[in-house]
Amino acid sequence: MKVRKAVIPAAGWGTRFLPATRAFPKELLSLVNKPVIQYAVEEALASGIGQIIVVISPFTNAIRDYFRPHPELAALLRSRGNGELADEMERLDRMADIIYVVQPERRGLGHAVLMAKEVVGMEPFAVILPDDVIDAREPALAQMLRVFDSRQAGVVAVENIDRSEIGRYGVVRTETVAPRLHRVLSLVEKPEPAKAPSRLGIVGRYILTPQIFEVVESIPPGSGGEIQLTDALSVLLKRQGLYALEFDGRRFDTGSPPGWIEAQAAFGMKNQDYGEALREKLRQLTSYE
Numbered sequence: 001m002k003v004r005k006a007v008i009p010a011a012g013w014g015t016r017f018l019p020a021t022r023a024f025p026k027e028l029l030s031l032v033n034k035p036v037i038q039y040a041v042e043e044a045l046a047s048g049i050g051q052i053i054v055v056i057s058p059f060t061n062a063i064r065d066y067f068r069p070h071p072e073l074a075a076l077l078r079s080r081g082n083g084e085l086a087d088e089m090e091r092l093d094r095m096a097d098i099i100y101v102v103q104p105e106r107r108g109l110g111h112a113v114l115m116a117k118e119v120v121g122m123e124p125f126a127v128i129l130p131d132d133v134i135d136a137r138e139p140a141l142a143q144m145l146r147v148f149d150s151r152q153a154g155v156v157a158v159e160n161i162d163r164s165e166i167g168r169y170g171v172v173r174t175e176t177v178a179p180r181l182h183r184v185l186s187l188v189e190k191p192e193p194a195k196a197p198s199r200l201g202i203v204g205r206y207i208l209t210p211q212i213f214e215v216v217e218s219i220p221p222g223s224g225g226e227i228q229l230t231d232a233l234s235v236l237l238k239r240q241g242l243y244a245l246e247f248d249g250r251r252f253d254t255g256s257p258p259g260w261i262e263a264q265a266a267f268g269m270k271n272q273d274y275g276e277a278l279r280e281k282l283r284q285l286t287s288y289e
């Protein structure tokens with residue numbers, strides 16, 4: 001079956017970014033000139049997925065407002081002769097068929113994904129965590145969809161994580177079946193670093209079968225008292241198998257200030273107009289105190 005839908009959970013507290021995230025979700029923090037959630041929507045579209053389901057919190061409508069068409073803005077820009085930016089605004093107006101579902105309480109990622117159950121229905125779907133922005137020649141999700149097409153089982157994106165940070169991730173024990181592709185044998189959420197089964201940590205891209213919903217409904221809260229997607233994956237892998245892909249690309253964790261700043265620098269330096277100048281300024285900054 002083809003994957004046609006992507007769920008983007010964006011209802012978290014964003015505590016690592018407080019106080020900035022008191023009034024708006026971290027998914028709207030800008031990476032250069034676009035909110036990080038837009039990179040997630042664009043990755044889904046570039047991977048051939050046109051139906052986007054965004055999970056939002058009941059406390060703010062800011063994400064919905066951002067993607068709402070603003071035809072008057074494009075008209076204004078055009079009347080001022082700024083056709084290029086007007087085109088960009090119109091592209092955003094048409095961007096995607098976005099459906100919003102509300103997560104009434106922040107009970108964890110597994111619970112956030114569960115909120116999309118009715119809209120997803122009985123078909124496989126993708127999950128994109130928008131704070132993990134991946135810069136890749138071929139979108140990471142598209143790479144994973146190829147694995148799903150050939151294996152017809154769930155796929156998670158994994159990356160080699162430094163041992164000092166492995167305790168913050170879901171970690172997989174695997175057997176390798178092809179270059180950069182592994183069959184998952186077991187997984188554990190936020191292991192003690194010394195007990196981590198490998199250095200392969202799950203990052204924010206998943207392709208899941210709809211059976212995940214009934215599993216999430218049946219599991220108790222796990223690490224941190226939250227309903228963890230990783231715990232549901234542990235159950236699902238025993239029933240249907242699960243693959244882990246070391247995708248080709250570079251991931252930035254924009255959900256915390258250091259990762260976000262690193263991403264700003266990396267994406268800024270790629271800018272055609274001011275990238276070179278910025279690179280030089282950043283070089284000078286290395287001796288700034």
Ligand code: UTP
Pocket residue numbers: 009010011012013014015016017055103105106107108109111112129130131255
């Ligand atoms: P994070 O683990 O980054 O959690 O969630 P968080 O609460 O947003 O941020 P911190 O750790 O407090 O700083 C990963 C993704 O899952 C969403 C978040 O919005 C983010 O995109 N999420 C998390 C939900 O939608 N609902 C939840 O209950 C938890």
